[in-house]
Amino acid sequence: MPITTGSDGITPREGWSSRSAFVLAAVGAAVGLGNLVRFPAEAANNGGGAFVLFYIACILLIGLPVLLSETLIGRHGQASAVESVKRMAAESRASQWWGGIAGLGVVSAFMILAFYCVIGGWVLYYIGLFAADIAQSGVTGGALTNMTAEEIKALFPNLQQDGFTMSVLDVIFVAVTLMFVARGVSGGIEKASVWLMPAFFVLLLGITVYGAFTGAFSEAIAYLFTFDASKLTGPVMLAAVGQAFFSLSLGVAGMITYGSYVGRDVNLAKTSTTIAFADTSVALIAGLCIFPIVLAAGLSSDGGLGLMFDTLPHAFQSMPFGTLIGLAFFIMVGFAALTSSISLMEVPTAWAIDKFRMGRALTATIIAVAAALLGVVSAYSFNALSGFHPLGFIPLFSGEGVFSALDSVTSKLLMPIGALLVSIFIGWIAERRLVDNENGLSGGLHRFWLFLVRWLCPLALTGILIVGIFPGLLPN
Ligand code: PFF
Numbered sequence: 001m002p003i004t005t006g007s008d009g010i011t012p013r014e015g016w017s018s019r020s021a022f023v024l025a026a027v028g029a030a031v032g033l034g035n036l037v038r039f040p041a042e043a044a045n046n047g048g049g050a051f052v053l054f055y056i057a058c059i060l061l062i063g064l065p066v067l068l069s070e071t072l073i074g075r076h077g078q079a080s081a082v083e084s085v086k087r088m089a090a091e092s093r094a095s096q097w098w099g100g101i102a103g104l105g106v107v108s109a110f111m112i113l114a115f116y117c118v119i120g121g122w123v124l125y126y127i128g129l130f131a132a133d134i135a136q137s138g139v140t141g142g143a144l145t146n147m148t149a150e151e152i153k154a155l156f157p158n159l160q161q162d163g164f165t166m167s168v169l170d171v172i173f174v175a176v177t178l179m180f181v182a183r184g185v186s187g188g189i190e191k192a193s194v195w196l197m198p199a200f201f202v203l204l205l206g207i208t209v210y211g212a213f214t215g216a217f218s219e220a221i222a223y224l225f226t227f228d229a230s231k232l233t234g235p236v237m238l239a240a241v242g243q244a245f246f247s248l249s250l251g252v253a254g255m256i257t258y259g260s261y262v263g264r265d266v267n268l269a270k271t272s273t274t275i276a277f278a279d280t281s282v283a284l285i286a287g288l289c290i291f292p293i294v295l296a297a298g299l300s301s302d303g304g305l306g307l308m309f310d311t312l313p314h315a316f317q318s319m320p321f322g323t324l325i326g327l328a329f330f331i332m333v334g335f336a337a338l339t340s341s342i343s344l345m346e347v348p349t350a351w352a353i354d355k356f357r358m359g360r361a362l363t364a365t366i367i368a369v370a371a372a373l374l375g376v377v378s379a380y381s382f383n384a385l386s387g388f389h390p391l392g393f394i395p396l397f398s399g400e401g402v403f404s405a406l407d408s409v410t411s412k413l414l415m416p417i418g419a420l421l422v423s424i425f426i427g428w429i430a431e432r433r434l435v436d437n438e439n440g441l442s443g444g445l446h447r448f449w450l451f452l453v454r455w456l457c458p459l460a461l462t463g464i465l466i467v468g469i470f471p472g473l474l475p476n
Contacts, residue, residue: 013079013261014184014185014186014261015185015186015262015263016186016262017186017190019262019263019265019271021186021190021193022258022262022266023271023275024194025189025193025258026258026271026275027193027197027275027279028192028193028196028197028336028339028340028343029249029255029258029339030247030248030249030276030279031197031278031282031336031339031340032116032336032340033336033340034246034283034340035247035282035283035336036282036308036332036336037119037305037307037333038243038246039055039283039286039287040287040291040307041305041307041308042239042240042243043055043224043287044223044291044307045239045304046231046235046236046239046240047228047231047232048224048225048226048228048231049223049225049226049227049228049231050229050231050232051236051239051240052284052287053227054237054240055244055283056280058241058243058244059247059248059276059280060276061456061460062244062452062456062457062460062461063244063248063276064272064273065449065453065457066419066422066423066453067248067250067272067276068268068269068272068439070254070255070422071258071259071262071268071271071272072268072435073085073088073256073259073425073430074255074256074257074258074259074261074262075260075438076438079260079354080102080257080350080353080354080355081105081106081253081257081260081347081350082102082103082106082253082351082354084256084259085098085099085101085256085425086098086099088425088430088434089425091431092430092431093431094430098421098425101421101422102253102351104253104417104418105252105254105256105347105418106253106351108251108252108418109253109254109344109347110344110367110370110371110374111406111409111410111414112344112406112410113177113344113348113371114371114374114375114378114406115375115403115406115407116337116340116341117170117371117372117375118166118170118375118378118379118403119305119337120169120170120177120337120341121168121169121170121171121172121375121379122156122166122169122309123333123334123337124172124173125159125165126313126326127330127334129313130143130316130323130327130330133323133327134323134324134327137323138323139321139323141322141323142316142317142318142319142320142322142323143313143316143323143325143326144313144316144317144322147317149317152310152317155309155310155313156305156306156309156310160382160383161382161383162383163376163379163380163382163383163384166382167375167376167380170372170375171372171376173337173338173341174372175368175372176338177341177345177368178368180192181342181346181349182365184360185261189343189346192338192339192342193339193342196336196339197335197339199332200332200335200336203328203329204282204285204286204332205285206328207325207329207332208285208288208289210321210325211288211292211293211296214296215292215293215296216291216292216295216296217288217292219291219292220287220291220295221288223291223295224288234467238467241460241464242411242412242415242468245411245416246411246415247279247280247283248276249340250415250418250419251415251417251419251420252344252347252414253347253418254347257343257346257347257350258343258346267440268440269439269441269445269449270440290307290312293312293316294311297318299311299315312326313326316329345364345368348367349364374402374406378403381402381403382401382403385401385402386401389401389405390402391405396408396412396413396469412468413465416464416468417465419457419461420457420462420465423454423457423461424458426453427450427458428454
């Protein structure tokens with residue numbers, strides 16, 4: 001459904017082939033390591049139910065309005081993210097500098113892409129590990145039975161010490177991402193989501209149901225959903241808002257870019273609600289998938305990357321059909337990570353195609369090579385380069401190597417700033433008539449959305465940025 005011309009001004013611009021293709025692609029972008037690794041880990045670290053309920057409120061009151069704002073900027077502009085913001089600014093007689101919002105997003109998306117693909121490489125490592133285990137010991141018993149608990153525990157730290165293996169796996173993950181992005185919007189990106197997302201949902205539900213019968217399901221429910229107001233402290237609220245942004249892929253121009261391929265006939269309020277609903281459901285189901293398995297094995301459920309890469313492989317050891325479940329689990333994580341990394345690569349690619357008027361395949365390849373190089377440096381930041389702290393001079397990032405600095409700078413600073421600027425732009429700068437025509441809302445809902453974008457989002461985001469940068473301001 002292309003409705004404008006592409007960067008050469010002659011051929012029609014690419015677009016999604018249908019409304020559902022857009023929804024699947026956007027859900028694919030949103031659902032990823034953030035839902036499967038970060039959400040359960042953050043819930044575990046931040047008091048279970050209190051965090052979860054506040055998270056849902058953040059999605060509804062801050063995430064959803066910003067998501068609708070981003071997709072509407074893209075759909076209105078029908079161009080790469082920077083160009084789309086500039087077009088809306090020009091029609092509203094505002095400064096072209098507003099394009100900088102999306103420029104910042106392009107940089108953030110590239111930075112996230114670099115470290116995200118390193119984690120994607122770890123997922124490939126575990127897929128290989130469980131596949132080899134099946135080849136060796138079949139599918140019926142537990143997983144990794146020829147290893148002691150200590151050996152399993154050592155797998156992840158050993159991988160992190162092996163910069164070369166991590167780099168090779170990172171390059172493979174970037175290359176697979178590139179294969180889809182280079183083929184274009186409807187020919188590549190959309191195909192990945194249309195095939196991988198349904199497969200992802202089947203695997204997720206299958207493993208969750210299996211865990212419900214074999215694992216500690218009721219303990220997991222109690223753990224995730226018991227609301228204890230005393231646990232809702234400042235840092236917990238902050239963690240919940242940050243997680244909501246990361247999970248919905250906001251503040252990095254990704255949803256502006258995906259929105260720019262949407263046709264005029266799509267109701268953006270409805271699609272944004274569907275995307276947010278699907279993303280939140282997956283996060284909750286991921287919690288109900290992972291915790292019963294971990295709790296049944298009597299392992300500690302505390303967070304961090306170790307929950308997925310340390311604790312779970314260990315838990316699969318004692319589980320009937322553990323090898324099979326382990327393999328299915330990491331394949332599922334790989335699918336979710338891939339559709340997200342595709343969206344991350346598309347943001348700088350779309351920008352560079354518009355800016356330099358080069359072909360898609362060449363542009364995407366240049367971006368992929370650059371991301372792989374930065375990824376290799378971040379892979380070595382766990383070992384050979386561990387003493388290199390690029391932002392050590394900024395207290396907020398002191399002591400962080402390249403990998404964690406990329407993560408922190410984007411999630412603590414660039415994403416919230418990007419989302420804050422989007423809400424100010426849509427709430428205060430863009431001409432009302434442009435916004436009203438585009439958002440698919442009317443009546444009271446429209447007024448409520450405007451209130452959220454004009455007041456709640458900017459104020460809440462400013463607060464979050466301030467306490468994020470000066471954590472000492474909040475009581476613990
Ligand atoms: N939302 C993705 C996740 O939850 O894993 C991460 C992400 C993807 C963030 C795409 C930003 C983005 F543009």
